[in-house]
């Protein structure tokens with residue numbers, strides 16, 4: 001069994017560099033991308049070279065550190081002005097995954113605390129330590145999600161998943177896939193049905209890759225086959241990740257998740273969302289307020305190198321959809337499982353974790 005790929009790695013100290021695995025090249029090529037400036041981090045997030053809500057937040061935190069490397073701590077006003085510019089720049093990369101904004105806000109809070117420091121070296125090192133803390137904490141959060149989620153899955157279960165919520169989307173173990181990895185760690189056999197997840201095929205390219213690497217039985221299916229495998233009794237649970245969960249439990253995730261949740265309901269199959277509390281946005285009461293990223297139509301008409309639609313056709317390419325809380329059996333977090341998914345239950349479990357010191 002191979003250990004998860006190290007999606008994100010900071011090399012050196014405050015003047016170091018960020019190394020990412022370029023996920024657009026997987027599964028055929030494992031190639032590292034060295035980021036020496038904030039612009040390359042922005043591009044990597046925008047183009048999904050690094051992707052997945054927690055991974056985006058971690059990369060953006062390190063991106064802030066890179067962007068401040070050429071700013072001496074001459075005075076806090078100049079330093080904080082530059083940090084605010086970098087915060088706005090990185091926040092413009094993708095709109096839906098709330099971890100991006102959570103991580104950037106946390107880094108800015110830390111910088112504000114340190115802004116009175118006389119020496120630039122201290123603040124640069126301290127901000128790198130904050131980014132590393134975000135990175136290390138996500139490792140722990142994901143492992144805890146696996147521990148809380150595994151008891152929901154009976155040995156021998158068929159599990160359907162959509163997109164990639166694995167180690168490649170996080171610091172190490174993933175969210176939805178952390179539950180699957182933990183089942184394996186505990187000797188509980190499972191069989192995962194992997195939606196290929198058009199148009200960017202994160203399921204086929206990334207989730208199938210991770211499961212095969214781990215030696216977990218995986219069957220790749222087209223998104224359109226999910227209903228049939230459910231009808232044939234092959235699926236006992238659905239587990240997916242999340243990009244933003246609101247106070248009432250509505251959940252934004254990769255486009256197609258809402259369809260899968262509707263199918264699960266129709267077939268009486270439990271539908272679980274796995275996410276750390278850093279993916280919750282309690283400032284939004286319902287999913288109506290979640291910004292949905294619209295991506296280029298060429299991802300559909302020219303997916304992976306060949307044109308598959310006539311020039312001139314209109315294309316609609318929302319990258320996410322919102323699954324209403326009433327379709328979600330439970331949300332598995334590092335602090336436990338939220339079920340039933342009600343506003344009171346969400347706030348009671350999540351608010352203490354998000355309370356800023």
Ligand SMILES: CSC[C@H]1O[C@H](OP(=O)(O)O)[C@H](O)[C@@H]1O
Nearest residue numbers: 051052053165169241242253254
């Ligand atoms: C553990 S978060 C994974 C989440 O992010 C993915 O979106 P993208 O590949 O566009 O970054 C997808 O929604 C996954 O469920």
